[in-house]
Amino acid sequence: MVVALAAGCGLQSSSGAVLPAEPAKIEPQEGLEDAEITVVAKNFTEQLILGNMVSIALSTAGADVTNLSNTPGSFGARAALVEGDADVSPEYTGTGWINYLGNDEPIPGEEEQWRAVKEADAANGLVWLPPAPANNTYAFAIREEKAEELGVTAFSQLASLPPEELTFCVEPEFANRNDGFEPMLAAYDLTPGQLAEVLTLDTGVVYTATADGRCNFGEVFTTDGRIPGLNLRVLEDDRQFFPLYNLSMVVRDEVLEQYPEIEDVLGQITPLLTNEVLQDLNARVDSEGQDPAIVARDWLVEEGLVAMP
Structure with a gap:
């Protein structure tokens, strides 16, 4: 999944600088005045945006931030956290549970999956803060016009459609995964x-x-900016076949213990991050060609969390 998710969004360069911003809802925290915090994020669009977002927020709150957004691969970002080379990272609960912790079966339920990975990863000295509503997982989408014609909103409705309407587009990895296309069909x-x-x-x-x-149903990633841009409707995975990949900020426990203000700062951001918000932000980069760091700061400004310098 982690490789597929990385492939789901465009790759972008990132300078590693932290764009300046002025306080607004996020205010300077006395406890962060002498904090040196390193933020790590992966090298695909959504992660570049999130890494810059976290970096700008913590810097505005008073920390001296090193921005390691654009770190190649999930395991590179993970190693930086575990080895103490980074302190904070935007992550996904399913990635933590399946890829990092080596579990085969996902946990049904967003809250339950988050609690499971939080409890298990405590042994590695990491704290998973409460998750965002955003869930960047596999899904199938259909163009809106066709969805209205067929009257479909959920995947369980597909079995009742005429066979000639059951046309699918999938990527090679998903077509051949043990938890991919054919097992998903069987579940439905x-x-x-x-x-x-x-x-x-x-x-x-x-x-x-x-x-x-060319096909009625295409495999997509739920926070991809092309979904609204191409007027696609994501079908509900009403039997919860796909693992949950809710966004969560992960912090080294010793850093959080020393600087508990980190949770307060990031807690102003996470609840606002829905699939629709991330689709919009990803589209600003992948479709409109904007810089991920500027997209991150613009959104923080739009939400009143920081102000322009």
């Missing part, structure tokens, strides 16, 4: 033999092929 009472067509395409092509009607 479908078999490959019932489908009219399955096209295996590169990730980016899946979105445009779905929007253009």
